[in-house]
Amino acid sequence: MTTPENTPAAGPPGDGRRPVPPPTEGVGGESDDTRGAGDTAADSGAAGGASATPGTGGGDDRAGASDEVLVELLTGWMPAQRWFSGKGRTLGPVEVLSRTPVAVVRGDAVIDHVVVAVDAGGQRQRYQLWIGWHPWLPSILDHARIGSSGNWTAYDGLQDGEVSALLLDALATDRTVGDLRFRREPDAEIDATAPGLVIGAEQSNTSVIYGQSSILKIFRRLEPGPNPDAEVHRALHAAGSTHVAAPLGEITGPVEGVETTLGLLTSFFAGSAEGWAMATASVRDLMAEGDLRADEVGGDWASESRRLGRAVAEVHADLAAAFGTAELGPEELAGLTDTMIATAEDTAEHVPSIAQALDRIRAAFRAAAGVGGPVTVQRIHGDLHLGQTLRVLNGWAIIDFEGEPSKPLDHRRSRHSPLRDVAGMLRSFDYAAHHSLAGGPSDAQHLYRATEWANRNRNAFCEGYAAASGVDPRSFGPLLGAFELDKAVYEVAYEHGNRPGWEPIPLLAVKRLTESGPVSGGTS
Ligand SMILES: Nc1ncnc2c1ncn2[C@@H]1O[C@H](COP(=O)(O)OP(=O)(O)O)[C@@H](O)[C@H]1O
Numbered sequence: 412m413t414t415p416e417n418t419p420a421a422g423p424p425g426d427g428r429r430p431v432p433p434p435t436e437g438v439g440g441e442s443d444d445t446r447g448a449g450d451t452a453a454d455s456g457a458a459g460g461a462s463a464t465p466g467t468g469g470g471d472d473r474a475g476a477s478d479e480v481l482v483e484l485l486t487g488w489m490p491a492q493r494w495f496s497g498k499g500r501t502l503g504p505v506e507v508l509s510r511t512p513v514a515v516v517r518g519d520a521v522i523d524h525v526v527v528a529v530d531a532g533g534q535r536q537r538y539q540l541w542i543g544w545h546p547w548l549p550s551i552l553d554h555a556r557i558g559s560s561g562n563w564t565a566y567d568g569l570q571d572g573e574v575s576a577l578l579l580d581a582l583a584t585d586r587t588v589g590d591l592r593f594r595r596e597p598d599a600e601i602d603a604t605a606p607g608l609v610i611g612a613e614q615s616n617t618s619v620i621y622g623q624s625s626i627l628k629i630f631r632r633l634e635p636g637p638n639p640d641a642e643v644h645r646a647l648h649a650a651g652s653t654h655v656a657a658p659l660g661e662i663t664g665p666v667e668g669v670e671t672t673l674g675l676l677t678s679f680f681a682g683s684a685e686g687w688a689m690a691t692a693s694v695r696d697l698m699a700e701g702d703l704r705a706d707e708v709g710g711d712w713a714s715e716s717r718r719l720g721r722a723v724a725e726v727h728a729d730l731a732a733a734f735g736t737a738e739l740g741p742e743e744l745a746g747l748t749d750t751m752i753a754t755a756e757d758t759a760e761h762v763p764s765i766a767q768a769l770d771r772i773r774a775a776f777r778a779a780a781g782v783g784g785p786v787t788v789q790r791i792h793g794d795l796h797l798g799q800t801l802r803v804l805n806g807w808a809i810i811d812f813e814g815e816p817s818k819p820l821d822h823r824r825s826r827h828s829p830l831r832d833v834a835g836m837l838r839s840f841d842y843a844a845h846h847s848l849a850g851g852p853s854d855a856q857h858l859y860r861a862t863e864w865a866n867r868n869r870n871a872f873c874e875g876y877a878a879a880s881g882v883d884p885r886s887f888g889p890l891l892g893a894f895e896l897d898k899a900v901y902e903v904a905y906e907h908g909n910r911p912g913w914e915p916i917p918l919l920a921v922k923r924l925t926e927s928g929p930v931s932g933g934t935s
């Protein structure tokens with residue numbers, strides 16, 4: 412088997428800064444407006460590559476500040492961003508890997524595409540930035556300010572409507588800017604006139620919605636190579652899946668010498684509702700009813716959970732057909748739990764609550780080792796939860812096939828047990844049920860009812876999955892439980908870094924899953 416569930420992580424390819432060639436054409440260069448969003452870096456002579464970028468003290472002061480100033484500004488700003496995943500780790504200096512002048516907007520704001528690297532607790536992390544340099548930051552962009560130096564104020568260019576319009580136009584017209592390639596999918600129709608609205612303050616990446624027609628995700632954390640989100644959307648769409656958005660275009664460029672996905676444009680599901688919002692509304696309904704059981708309240712969600720289970724099973728079937736499957740033997744199965752233990756040990760180094768539970772976590776994984784099998788592995792979603800599901804007009808759609816952003820790309824593109832996705836969804840039902848309790852006083856009745864909702868919807872999801880696939884995930888109790896525990900450990904670290912008030916939610920699951928006997932994903 413070439414890509415087992417426990418494929419070891421590949422080390423990062425070489426490092427060091429690459430020189431950036433001058434732009435061949437600017438984004439939006441064909442625009443005919445006057446000194447507006449169409450002026451290109453090349454046309455205006457505003458910037459000519461990283462080495463030519465002048466400092467604040469001299470040279471062409473229309474090209475933004477020096478790399479040294481940029482690094483200084485980013486060192487303060489980046490760690491506070493939601494998409495920065497090095498939180499809680501010891502950070503090394505920020506290193507600029509590439510800086511490509513892309514365009515001039517509003518007459519004198521220079522836009523640079525920047526890739527930086529930073530060592531976060533021994534892990535090399537790379538991030539993508541679109542930096543705007545403005546001599547007079549308009550108040551409408553105040554929220555995007557990164558910092559100032561000399562005549563220049565740096566800002567997050569993706570928050571700028573003029574920049575998002577340029578990106579869409581570049582995709583629609585298949586442009587190349589320096590090393591950056593904007594490619595429209597064959598036959599895709601892109602409405603380049605649709606106004607862009609950035610979302611993403613609370614996301615792992617930054618996305619721009621264009622009218623009601625398309626959505627562009629700019630990947631923040633980069634791993635050199637093709638992003639599975641683009642790869643999987645393309646494969647599922649080609650297979651005729653009704654559960655994914657249509658891919659419309661892709662932005663790529665070299666990162667440390669490897670062609671890398673930088674952005675993905677897909678069709679937008681207008682009028683859709685997020686699974687997380689619907690599920691938490693149902694929980695609220697239940698909590699508002701003093702005496703009724705989960706199956707008696709108007710907001711009962713079990714039929715949606717069942718439908719969602721079917722959709723996930725159908726996506727898994729299409730992924731298996733598109734990318735193939737393999738079987739894990741007993742040794743590989745044992746290796747799987749070893750990897751989970753190693754991940755928990757690594758997490759314990761920077762998350763105190765996991766350190767406290769580490770002995771129990773190790774014991775639970777050891778008890779699950781080698782139970783079950785043979786296990787089929789295939790390409791999966793990799794970070795499936797209710798926030799990755801959208802209720803669309805005629806069923807459920809699944810989004811964001813990036814995998815767990817904290818894992819190396821090789822791992823995210825390998826085959827894994829589909830039970831991993833099922834476990835992600837089961838965790839999410841648990842989250843939806845318990846999130847209203849986080850931070851509040853511990854109320855036994857509330858806790859009981861939350862657990863009741865979670866179990867009802869977890870079971871319904873598994874029923875739907877079994878009906879569509881012929882395999883009931885609950886029949887893999889210990890393995891499913893191990894995947895759930897692995898996910899819960901990840902979630903504790905995620906909440907610790909991003910939403911400390913929510914850390915008790917997955918911590919409760921860690922407690923439940925490690926309390927007694929072998930870990931088990933059974934639902935009651
Ligand atoms: N094709 C789509 N149609 C409608 N909304 C979408 C679509 N793709 C993403 N979204 C919305 O954008 C949000 C962020 O998308 P996601 O791919 O999960 O980004 P991230 O990787 O930053 O979490 C989602 O929660 C969803 O609300």
Ligand SMILES: O=P(O)(O)O[C@H]1O[C@H](CO)[C@@H](O[C@H]2O[C@H](CO)[C@@H](O)[C@H](O)[C@H]2O)[C@H](O)[C@H]1O
Nearest residue numbers: 614615687794796797798811838839842902905
């Ligand atoms: O940004 P992504 O959607 O790729 O995923 C990350 O953020 C998620 C939160 O937005 C996080 O999910 C966790 O919280 C969800 C509720 O907000 C819950 O439904 C999930 O079950 C829980 O894992 C996800 O883990 C993280 O990778």
